[in-house]
Amino acid sequence: MISSFIITGFLGVGKTTLLINTIKNFFNDKKIAIIVNEFGEVGIDGKILKNVYSEVLEISEGCICCKLSEEFEKGVIEIIKNYQPEIIFVETSGTSEPFPIFLSLQNLRTSVEGIICVIDTKNFDKYKEHSTAKYQIGGSNILVLNKIDLVDEQTLQKVKQEVKEIKEKFNIKNVLTGEPIFKNYTIYETKFGVLPKEIFEGLYKIEDIINIGQSAYPSDHIVKDSFSQKIVYLPENVEFSYIDKILSNLPENIYRVKGVVKAKDVPVPLLVNYSFGDLSYTEMPEYKGKSFLIFIGSNIEERKLIQLN
Ligand SMILES: Nc1nc2c(ncn2[C@@H]2O[C@H](COP(=O)(O)OP(=O)(O)OP(=O)(O)O)[C@@H](O)[C@H]2O)c(=O)[nH]1
Ligand SMILES: [Mg+2]
Structure with a gap:
């Protein structure tokens, strides 16, 4: 089965940087496909990523977690058919929520090995009130406190505590049972998104999830955060x-x-x-x-x- 990873997080937190470093460090010998969705009419990340790896699909001018979900699924199917990757990475736009993308990847029979939420530790205060940022944390199972080179220890600990509180409060729950969907989560601290290998070796694989109603997540995030x-x-x-x-x-x-x-x-x-x-x-x-x-x-x-x- 094809493995997949989702990389989410607010605007400019370091998602593309993490993706580039991950591929360079761990996946030089693997067939990788990347799907990138940017908030903006003109894609930049696709151009940057293509310098590192050739199989890159850009989906622009909309959000893959709501408006472009059909295009996203078509893209995944096509990339699997034409390229037969071993691993698919999806970088969501800074304004997308990861959970609908997780459900799509799972429905397309890929094995979701981790939903990574990158957090800008230095600038967290400036964006933490956006509902999108909260649901990105709530819908992920690997939380990465990035840009720690730019903060002191006290700020790092403060942000870590805030992130844990948001995680508890916004953790995605099964609407039928009220149980959290991802039972555990882990926090890492990084500079330029450099993570340990264990994350990409299936350690945090997410179990298959079935029977989740659409109402499990809010779909009005772009309107709310305007x-x-x-x-x-x-x-x-x-x-x-x-x-x-x-x-x-x-x-x-x-x-x-x-x-x-x-x-x-x-x-x-x-x-x-x-x-x-x-x-x-x-x-x-x-x-x-x-x-x-x-x-x-x-x-x-x-x-x-x-x-x-
Ligand atoms: N100092 C420092 N800068 C970082 C770190 N990680 C990323 N950056 C910088 O932050 C800026 C944004 O990084 P990107 O990787 O493009 O962020 P992104 O989340 O992909 O951005 P969008 O896709 O536009 O939402 C770049 O200038 C990176 O070099 C870090 O750990 N420390
Ligand atoms: Mg990016």
Whole structure:
């Protein structure tokens, strides 16, 4: 039977980074397929992942846990038929909940070996009130406190305690019996999502679950959390300092920015990564597409993000 893993977690917490490190460290000799769903019209993760591994299916412009569930299932079936992977990894969008995806993978007769929820330990305070973030924790059995290089011991312990409380409260339950669906869970602490091998050797395999009503999980998360996105295409004569200044002064309702910037005074395209105030640029010399930024946050539709003349 084909094994599968789900990687979930809020916007920008380090899901793709964890996936890349996991594949590099443990799965170089295996046939891996990756399905990635991003919140945004233009996929970035697919491009990054394709540099590491070739069998990558991107499902964009919608959420695979609700709007795109049919497309997701079709994608899984096709990838199994055409590629016969040994293991499938699914990276959900930062605004998806993992449980419906788990049910789909199980219905498609893959063996779900773990639902990994990545948590940004440094920025947890800034996003923990979103219901999506709570259900992501509640619907997972491996909780990963990531970015611990950016926090002190006290913050780490505080976040760990909060995560445990959310887990207890939002643990997915069988609506028929009231029993928790995943009996146990484990917490790991990581930098750049580097996990021990045991996780990927079937240690946390989830038993088959049958007879769960649809009402076992809420499906209105996007409406409730009212996420929105805006894509801005940039002219190629833009200066790096201009973009950098904007990204260094973003309002709090913008959580995540991704994109590739081609600035006239920088010789290579730059991959932009912004999450909750943390900003970084990585060179992406092989990138041939347009210069653009995707802004994700709450109620950003009305705002003017970048003034371009
Ligand atoms: N300092 C530090 N940075 C990290 C760590 N893990 C990830 N990052 C950085 O965080 C940013 C976002 O990482 P991604 O892996 O793209 O996050 P993601 O969860 O896949 O993001 P979305 O798919 O957009 O929701 C990148 O700049 C990463 O390099 C970590 O442990 N420590
Ligand atoms: Mg990602």
